[in-house]
Structure formats: structure tokens, C-alpha cells
Amino acid sequence: MTEPLLGDAVPAAAPGAGSNGIAASDRPVFELLDVEKRFAVSRPAGFLKREKRSLAALDGVRLTVRRGASIALVGESGSGKSTLLRVLLGLAEPSDGKALYFGQPVNEVRAQSRDFARSVAMIYQDARASLDPRMTVTALIAEPLLHFGLCGREAVGERVAALLSRVGLPAEIAERYPAALSGGQVRRVAIARALAAEPTVLIADEAVSGLDVSTQAQLLNLLRRLKREMGLTLLFITHDLGVASYLCEEIAIMYLGRIVETGPTDAVLSAPAHPYSRALRHAAPEFFAPITDPLEGEIPSPLDLPTGCRFASRCPRVEEDCLTAEPILAPIAPGRTVACRHPLDAEDHPALPQITASAPAAGSPAGGAGVSA
Amino acid sequence: MAVGEASLDPSTVPAGKAAARAKKPRRKSLFLRRPFFSLALLVALGFVLCAVFAPFIAPYDPTAQSIEAMMAPPGPDHLLGTDSFGKDILSRIIFGARYALTIGIVAVLIGAGGGLVLGLAAGLSTGWLEWALMRLIDSILALPSLILAIAIIAILGQGVDKVILAVGISLVGPFSRTVRSDVLQVKTQLFIEAAHLMSIPRLTVIRRHILPNVFFPLLVQITVRISEAILVSSSLSFLGIGVTPPTPDWGLMIAEGRGFVSFAPWMSGMPGMALAILLVALAIVGDAVREEFDPKLKRAQ
Ligand SMILES: Nc1ncnc2c1ncn2[C@@H]1O[C@H](COP(=O)(O)OP(=O)(O)O)[C@@H](O)[C@H]1O
Ligand code: SF4
Ligand SMILES: [Mg+2]
Numbered sequence: 001m002t003e004p005l006l007g008d009a010v011p012a013a014a015p016g017a018g019s020n021g022i023a024a025s026d027r028p029v030f031e032l033l034d035v036e037k038r039f040a041v042s043r044p045a046g047f048l049k050r051e052k053r054s055l056a057a058l059d060g061v062r063l064t065v066r067r068g069a070s071i072a073l074v075g076e077s078g079s080g081k082s083t084l085l086r087v088l089l090g091l092a093e094p095s096d097g098k099a100l101y102f103g104q105p106v107n108e109v110r111a112q113s114r115d116f117a118r119s120v121a122m123i124y125q126d127a128r129a130s131l132d133p134r135m136t137v138t139a140l141i142a143e144p145l146l147h148f149g150l151c152g153r154e155a156v157g158e159r160v161a162a163l164l165s166r167v168g169l170p171a172e173i174a175e176r177y178p179a180a181l182s183g184g185q186v187r188r189v190a191i192a193r194a195l196a197a198e199p200t201v202l203i204a205d206e207a208v209s210g211l212d213v214s215t216q217a218q219l220l221n222l223l224r225r226l227k228r229e230m231g232l233t234l235l236f237i238t239h240d241l242g243v244a245s246y247l248c249e250e251i252a253i254m255y256l257g258r259i260v261e262t263g264p265t266d267a268v269l270s271a272p273a274h275p276y277s278r279a280l281r282h283a284a285p286e287f288f289a290p291i292t293d294p295l296e297g298e299i300p301s302p303l304d305l306p307t308g309c310r311f312a313s314r315c316p317r318v319e320e321d322c323l324t325a326e327p328i329l330a331p332i333a334p335g336r337t338v339a340c341r342h343p344l345d346a347e348d349h350p351a352l353p354q355i356t357a358s359a360p361a362a363g364s365p366a367g368g369a370g371v372s373a
Numbered sequence: 374m375a376v377g378e379a380s381l382d383p384s385t386v387p388a389g390k391a392a393a394r395a396k397k398p399r400r401k402s403l404f405l406r407r408p409f410f411s412l413a414l415l416v417a418l419g420f421v422l423c424a425v426f427a428p429f430i431a432p433y434d435p436t437a438q439s440i441e442a443m444m445a446p447p448g449p450d451h452l453l454g455t456d457s458f459g460k461d462i463l464s465r466i467i468f469g470a471r472y473a474l475t476i477g478i479v480a481v482l483i484g485a486g487g488g489l490v491l492g493l494a495a496g497l498s499t500g501w502l503e504w505a506l507m508r509l510i511d512s513i514l515a516l517p518s519l520i521l522a523i524a525i526i527a528i529l530g531q532g533v534d535k536v537i538l539a540v541g542i543s544l545v546g547p548f549s550r551t552v553r554s555d556v557l558q559v560k561t562q563l564f565i566e567a568a569h570l571m572s573i574p575r576l577t578v579i580r581r582h583i584l585p586n587v588f589f590p591l592l593v594q595i596t597v598r599i600s601e602a603i604l605v606s607s608s609l610s611f612l613g614i615g616v617t618p619p620t621p622d623w624g625l626m627i628a629e630g631r632g633f634v635s636f637a638p639w640m641s642g643m644p645g646m647a648l649a650i651l652l653v654a655l656a657i658v659g660d661a662v663r664e665e666f667d668p669k670l671k672r673a674q
Contacts, residue, residue, distance in 0.1 A: 147571060197571070
């Protein structure tokens with residue numbers, strides 16, 4: 001990790017100087033510029049009355065995804081991670097701000113050609129629902145192959161078999177329907193389908209959560225290998241700090257529609273600067289155990305955000321100035337940014353063991369947050 | 374960096390394990406699991422065979438009158454008795470199966486075809502077109518099938534073909550309503566968004582993803598609604614505005630025997646029983662098909 005891949009406050013790297021050696025263009029793959037996404041919601045307001053309100057699922061989000069980067073997006077449920085992906089993919093129009101793909105608005109790029117659709121593949125959290133239940137595995141994987149003209153009909157069988165073996169599925173499931181597959185197999189089919197288009201960017205929304213540990217480990221290994229072999233740019237949503245550190249070099253931590261901290265994953269996790277990041281880190285001493293109910297204190301409703309720092313109601317370091325104005329994401333160290341008026345520094349973390357991000361051995365129960373130098 | 378070094382030895386990962394887990398033990402055959410269904414299916418098939426081979430099975434000509442055998446009670450010569458013109462009731466029931474099933478099936482196919490077109494259009498359109506189609510469907514649905522069929526017969530006139538058309542049209546409303554709600558449900562599914570994300574053209578998405586997912590529940594609906602169509606067509610005949618005599622139609626036979634119920638109850642009773650048995654059998658078959666193939670019901674089990 002020689003250059004910051006994340007964070008708008010950091011100057012762009014020189015072309016060709018990417019740590020992985022493939023950064024040919026200095027244009028980031030994705031840029032979110034002060035993106036806001038508000039939903040109109042109505043809620044009861046007294047007897048038989050409903051009040052129309054606007055809910056800010058994303059509130060001033062800045063994120064830069066450079067080519068070859070691997071970024072984990074972490075945060076409690078409801079923090080806006082899925083909404084961020086939807087904006088990034090052009091499935092939701094930002095209410096404010098811009099979502100850019102190589103410098104061009106995502107919606108324009110998508111309307112212009114299929115290149116975006118082919119280059120950017122998505123693995124949904126609910127893999128089963130993302131697969132047409134009336135299609136066989138072969139038909140499902142063949143769809144992107146034929147749609148993007150990657151092979152002729154006669155070669156489909158062969159290509160599907162190759163993709164299935166690549167994701168570790170036996171060839172005989174090719175003629176089955178998703179309903180006849182286990183949860184882990186369905187995820188693999190979804191991954192195979194995403195890879196079929198030979199994408200350069202892989203976006204995954206909790207692609208391994210809810211699976212048993214050994215299946216998670218297999219899929220993480222697979223994704224890591226694919227990232228290495230195909231030079232994929234990876235944006236990975238997860239609840240699980242272990243998954244984040246195993247798969248991603250960068251991490252972005254979200255809280256209530258805002259990114260509150262970014263930086264290299266191991267640096268952020270071993271010495272979090274934002275009190276929220278630290279709380280997350282403390283709540284998950286066991287790696288590969290998703291954070292279920294991590295933090296003390298009520299999470300404020302996104303409809304009634306406090307003035308000032310939105311984490312103030314749960315923050316142990318809160319001071320008066322926190323309540324006056326919202327802290328903005330600002331650099332604190334090379335490659336690291338944080339949105340906090342009183343960030344923690346290294347001395348604040350005597351109790352945190354440094355972590356290694358080794359995947360748990362297949363078959364073992366929730367595995368090791370090992371210690372390494 | 375610690376992240377880089379950590380790895381999992383792929384050899385420790387049993388590749389075939391997940392696959393083995395997904396293989397479930399073979400399920401018992403449908404017929405063993407559902408004895409009532411099997412019986413009902415046999416009965417329904419019996420009626421179908423009667424309909425197909427009626428001329429070979431029926432002991433008499435269904436329209437042949439006989440003065441000697443007028444209103445004969447069930448006996449060795451006429452197993453189910455004869456009617457007021459001496460026509461053999463068993464033969465008329467056997468031939469009547471042709472009318473019941475033909476009218477039921479063809480009418481349902483007309484209703485399903487119309488319902489598919491209308492339901493798809495209503496489910497896929499937006500704005501004023503959707504509004505107009507919805508009002509159209511609502512107004513068809515405002516009348517019960519039988520009343521609607523009577524109204525159509527009043528316009529078209531009597532006869533088997535008219536009855537089929539009238540019953541078929543009267544079923545377009547219910548079919549289009551279910552098709553539309555299926556379309557709306559499928560439209561919001563994640564796999565449709567995934568297709569959209571892949572930039573698959575809208576028409577292709579409809580043909581490849583929406584239609585197959587709507588078509589299957591439609592097939593189930595068809596099996597369930599055949600009995601409704603038969604009932605409506607028999608009711609029309611019973612009311613004297615459907616099929617015309619001397620056609621061996623069950624509803625007509627029930628109506629003809631109505632005046633003789635006290636001293637020749639078999640005249641109405643026998644065709645009435647045939648109708649009831651067929652309807653119950655079809656209802657059981659339809660229910661079983663729905664439960665067996667409706668993924669929503671299945672998951673709840
Ligand atoms: N379509 C929508 N309409 C209204 N509110 C929504 C919608 N989608 C998401 N939200 C709200 O936006 C917030 C963020 O949701 P989401 O992006 O799904 O979070 P996450 O993926 O981190 O769990 C939540 O409060 C959620 O209720
Ligand atoms: S700005 Fe203040 S309240 Fe907000 S996280 Fe930092 S210390 Fe806590
Ligand atoms: Mg989510």
C-alpha cells in the first residue's frame with residue numbers, strides 16, 4: 001500500500017504509479033461527489049394523519065474508487081451502504097451531487113452503451129432472489145455470455161462448465177434450477193454469473209454474509225484469488241471486519257448515511273481514528289463473526305438527525321463543539337481521512353491487539369483474530 | 374502487510390461437500406403422497422376417456438327416443454334409466470362429458486388468452502394506459518361470471534360455440550386480474566433489476582424473465598378454473614339459454630328432469646351427480662397442482 005486509493009482530500013496519484021501496476025489512467029473508476037439520496041417517507045402523525053418527511057439515506061458522501069482498488073464498505077445496517085451501491089450503479093438517481101464513472105455521470109454512461117453493464121458486475125446480498133427461478137444454472141450463466149457476445153451458442157456449454165469449476169461448483173449442477181441448490185451454491189452461481197461478463201469491477205453487497213464459516217472461507221478465497229488473477233477492482237459491502245481485512249486493502253466506514261472514516265484497512269482497524277470505528281472494532285474482537293448488535297446507545301432515526309455530529313448521542317468523547325456543526329471528512333494521516341473533531345490517535349489504543357486477517361480454517365468455528373508483528 | 378500473507382490452503386476445502394449436501398433424498402412419488410389427488414385424477418381421466426370414446430362406450434344413441442322405454446327407472450336395460458322421451462341417460466351422460474369438457478377447456482383457454490394479454494398490458498403499462506386498463510378489468514370483474522355470460526349470450530344468441538365464447542369472455546376478468554398481480558410481483562423481483570443492470574433490453578426482459586414467471590401460475594389457474602367454466606356453462610343450459618335441446622348437455626338434462634323429480638328423480642339426479650363428481654374431481658386435481666407447483670405455498674410447508 002504505497003498510495004492512497006481512497007478519499008477525496010488526497011491528491012490523485014500519478015498515472016501508471018498504481019501499487020498494482022495496472023493503473024493506466026488517472027481517472028478513477030468511480031467517484032461519488034457529495035452525493036445525497038433522500039427518500040420521501042410518510043409516518044403517522046397523530047390520529048389518522050400522516051406526515052411527509054424526507055429521509056436522507058446518503059448525506060454528502062464522497063468516495064473515490066481507483067482502478068485496482070479493493071474497498072470494504074462497513075457500517076451498521078441502515079447506514080446507507082446498499083443505497084450507495086444503487087447510486088453507484090445508476091439504479092438510483094442521486095438527489096444531489098454526482099456519481100461518475102471514469103469522469104462521466106453514471107446514468108449517461110449506462111444509457112450510451114453496454115460497456116458499463118459489462119465492465120461492472122454486481123453480486124447481490126440476496127443471491128437467490130437475483131437469479132430467475134425459472135432458469136437453469138446453465139441458462140443463468142449463459143445469459144451474460146450471449147448478451148455481451150462473449151461466445152457463440154455452441155461454445156456456451158464449455159464456457160459455463162469452465163466458470164462453474166472456477167467457482168468450485170460441480171459440473172452436474174448445470175441443469176439444475178436455483179431452488180435445488182444450497183445457499184452456498186447459489187452464491188457461487190451468482191459469482192459465476194457476475195464473472196461471466198469478464199468484468200473489471202466487481203461490486204458485492206454482503207456477498208458472503210449468512211453463510212456458514214467454511215463456505216464463507218471458500219468464497220473469500222475465491223474472490224481473493226479472482227482479484228489477484230484478474231486484477232479486479234473490488235467494492236465489497238460487509239458487516240464483518242474480518243472479511244473486510246481479508247479481502248480489501250482499503251476500508252470506508254459508514255454511519256447514518258455518511259462516510260466517517262477511510263484509510264488502509266489494517267491501519268484503520270488496528271488504530272481507528274473515529275470513535276465509531278473503534279466501537280465497531282471493539283464490538284467485533286472475533287473476526288469472521290459479523291457484528292450483530294454492536295454498539296451501546298440508541299441509533300438516532302435518520303429522520304431526526306441531531307445537529308452537529310450524528311454520532312454524538314453514542315460517542316464517549318463527545319464535547320461541546322461536537323454539537324454545533326457536523327464534522328467533515330478530513331485527512332489525518334497519509335491515506336487516511338476521518339470526520340471527527342476529536343479523533344483518536346495511536347496512544348488511545350493500548351488494548352487493541354494488532355490483527356491479521358487470516359481466513360478461518362475451513363470447517364472450524366469462527367476463527368482466529370491472530371496476532372502478528 | 375498481514376493481509377497479503379494470510380491464505381487458505383485450497384486443498385483443505387472439500388470441494389464436493391456443498392454439492393453433496395444439496396442432494397436431497399428422493400421424494401416419494403406424487404401419487405403416493407397425495408392419494409386423494411390420484412383418485413380424483415383417475416376420475417377426471419375417466420370422464421376424458423368417456424368424452425373421447427363416447428360412440429364406442431355409450432350403449433345407445435344419446436338422442437334416440439323410445440316410446441316403450443319412457444322414464445324407465447335404472448335397470449339392466451338402461452343402467453341409469455331413461456328420460457321423458459325414452460332417451461338413455463347413461464349414454465347422454467357419456468356424450469355429455471364431451472360437451473362439458475370441451476366447453477370447459479376451450480372457454481378457459483379463451484379466458485386465459487384474453488386474461489394474459491390484458492393482464493400483461495395492465496401490469497407492464499404505466500400512467501393513463503394502466504389506469505384505463507385497470508378500469509376495464511375492474512368493470513369486467515364487477516359482474517359475476519354467470520351474469521356476464523348471460524349478458525353475452527343475450528347478445529350472441531344460443532348454441533355451443535356461443536356458450537364457449539360467452540363463458541370464455543366472462544373469465545377474462547379473473548384471469549387478467551391474477552396475471553396483472555403476478556406481473557406486478559415479478560416486476561419488483563431482484564432478478565429483474567439484475568437483468569436491467571446488465572442492460573438487457575426491456576422487451577427481452579419481458580419475454581425472457583417476466584413471461585415465464587407469469588405463465589406458470591397461469592397454467593395452475595387454468596386447471597383450477599376449468600370447473601368454474603363447466604359450472605357456468607351448465608348453469609346457462611339449466612336456465613335454458615345455453616346449449617339447445619336435444620344436445621346431451623348435463624345442465625340441460627337437469628333442467629329437463631326438473632318437472633319429474635318426484636316420480637323420476639334419476640332424470641335430474643344422474644346428470645347432477647355426474648356434474649358434481651367431475652367438478653369435485655377437477656377441484657381436487659387443481660388444488661393439488663397448485664400446492665405442488667406454487668413455490669410460495671411450498672415454502673410455507
Ligand atoms: N426505497 C427506499 N425508500 C425509503 N427509505 C429507504 C429506501 N431504501 C433505503 N431506505 C432507507 O435508507 C436507509 C439506508 O438504507 P440501506 O442503504 O439499505 O442501508 P444498509 O444497506 O447499510 O443497511 C435506511 O434507513 C432505509 O430505511
Ligand atoms: S465529532 Fe465529537 S461526537 Fe462526533 S465522533 Fe468525534 S468526538 Fe464523537
Ligand atoms: Mg444493505
